[in-house]
Amino acid sequence: MSLIRRLRYRFMKDVGAPLLMGLSQKTRKRGARKPNPHFGPNLKNSRRLKEIMARHYFLSRYAQGAKPVAWVTSGAPVELLRAFDFYTFYPENHGALCGAQKVGPELCSIAEEHGYHRDLCSYARIDLGACFSGMTPVGKLPKPDLLFASNNICQTVVYWYKVLAYHWNIPLIIFDTPYNFEEITEKDTSYMVSQFKEMIPTLEEISGEEFNYERFLRIIRIAREASITWGKVLGTMKARPAPMTIFDAFGHLAPIVSLRGLPVALNYYRSLLGELEDRVEKGVGAIANERKRLMWDNIAIWYKVRDLSDTFAKHGMNFVTATYTNAWAETVPQLDTNYPFESMAKAYSLVILNNNLNHRLELMQRLIKEYQVDGLVIHSARSCKPYSVGQYDLKRLLMKRLGVPSVIIEADITDSRVYSEEQTRTRLEAFFEAMGH
């Protein structure tokens, strides 16, 4: 790592980023949006969230050469990398951001021009489009020294990272998590633990740092605490009215995905939790008139979050839980500093998408009961096969077992070209009717 780049990174972290955030706040104040009558007051912490994520992306521009940079999949055990002080960048989070800013189709098209089929995951196509063109709404992406992928969320991320590894001729470390067709076994766990131990010399070589066990334990502790706090944040939505909508949570998810294991994420969720608990105490709801409570299944439709949020709020319907946001609260709390590698193997291999569909069904049943859910909206996402294959049966079984009405929206996470406004409207109208509106 170069000394000049380190100094520049340090300067940007201590001086440049705070300055920029201050300027950005002033600009934002001038352009504040009108309040929407269907919603409660905005969350104060939303501003802080924007600052944290803007700072993260801003600093990523200066990380190259100052710190070892790793691109990491959202479900990978990043705690191990943090012990070597990697600057971690999350292409999936960047994909979501591009989707929300509605530049998904443009970046996907660039990847398609390079031969990547339109049927492929749109997070991957956005990322490849950004790599090939240098275009991104965040200014610049840091070139990685290492790629770190875990197939606990899908096999797709590994195929995608293989493309990146070849493109840049850099190492790709795969954390292989055997799929839990029935139950995770001790053999599975010991296989995963062996992989961690095999990774350490490679991480030492790339980062130029020795593995510091004490630091690793500290990171595990912070990650665990942040995940527990994130779970409590989500848990506030059990209250009636819920103090937040799941559409808010899709945004507030970013630190637990991208900054897991860092104090900034933990501090942020503590602050957010405080605000939400205060709202619950005062009976302040996220939407003005919460008549029905819904659950969301699958990743968000990033380019439609605002529209869908408005549509449902107008009908007095609030999304109070989602399998997606729950994923980062479900297993990471199992991290245990007494058995860091074993607990990390279990925490990361037991995530929703690495589990059989019975597990998902039971989880959804539990969430429906705990959050007093009246209806379910299922996003069938072309990009995400492990999340989507099985949803038709889930819908049928949840109706049969719990009598919960549901609707399936056929769409995509970031590629709006496959979204049919007409078809979605028709389906939602039928759903609203079934829900008694």
Added chain:
Amino acid sequence: MKELGTRKDYLIEQKEKKGRKLFGVFPAQYPKEILWAMNVLPVEIWDPPLTITHANEHLQPYICSVVSLGLELIVQGKCDALDGFLFPHTCDSIQNLASIVYNYLGMEKPCYFFYHPKASSRDSSRAFYREQLTGLISRLEEQLGPLDKSELEKRVHQGQQIARVLRELYDLRARGELDASNAEFYKVIRSGEYLHPDDFLPLLEEFLSSAKGSGSSGKAVVLSGILPNPLEILALLDELGVRIAHDDLLCCGRRLPAPAGSAHDPLEALTDSYFAMPPCTTKNSPVNARINELLSKIEQTNARGVIFYIVKFCEPELFDVPQVSGELKRRGLATLVIDCEVNQILTGQVVTRVEAFAEMIS
């Protein structure tokens, strides 16, 4: 050569006369020798000749036709004669299909899952694979009774003999010394997807002795992808005088083990065999390894190009193709990328593209 009867008649005979259990096995990598040793005949489910009518109730239209047709076969009740299913962990769609069948369809037949490591270059992968083999045996023993070790040794040896004959057939074909059309060649090779080794090995040996000789001198190409379906593609290439001199197909060439090593222990031999197989997208082989494998096949066969014949929506293949074909093009080789649904009739557009490709490599 002896004509193969229908697959259905053969399977009924295996069950009723030979007393073998029949397992439906989804693609692609699994230790078939263990099943043979337990008197189970694995019947691979790649491309049943069906029209999808019921699977749509369970699967979205953006799921590949190998998975959809496999499920269709089950929900149409055409697997009633089977005694169980085995789902190797090949891709996200097969993974979830396994869970749909096992968890949601109320299936009373035993379902087994076989996970093979996805980061195959590490020491831990080898140890884990070996454990997966013993784990599968233990689970099968609960249904089928204890495994006879000497029977496993026999079947592993038989598997090595099959691999040896297959390699010889591929070598002859690569040199243009096998008198068989593309369609004939793959009909014989793919019969191993359901024939018992006691029948498959003699069939291969007979094919070898009858077809050995001067073969087609047609333009050589390598076929890459999942499976050669629809069969019309093979007939079309035959018509155009294009010989598939080697393949990088998941159902064929990518499952061809290297010559047997020195291991005496059957599980060790199976482990060796698995790790010595050619690179494959479904095992997360690096792009470089796949390029090198194709280049070696091209060199071995003097092929003039590669046809990437991809099943629509197949993510593992679709991610690799741009870089692999791009590198081949940079080296002056012709490439053609086609994506098709399984069992779909070749469209006029595909035929034209294949014809143009054949002309280009002339």
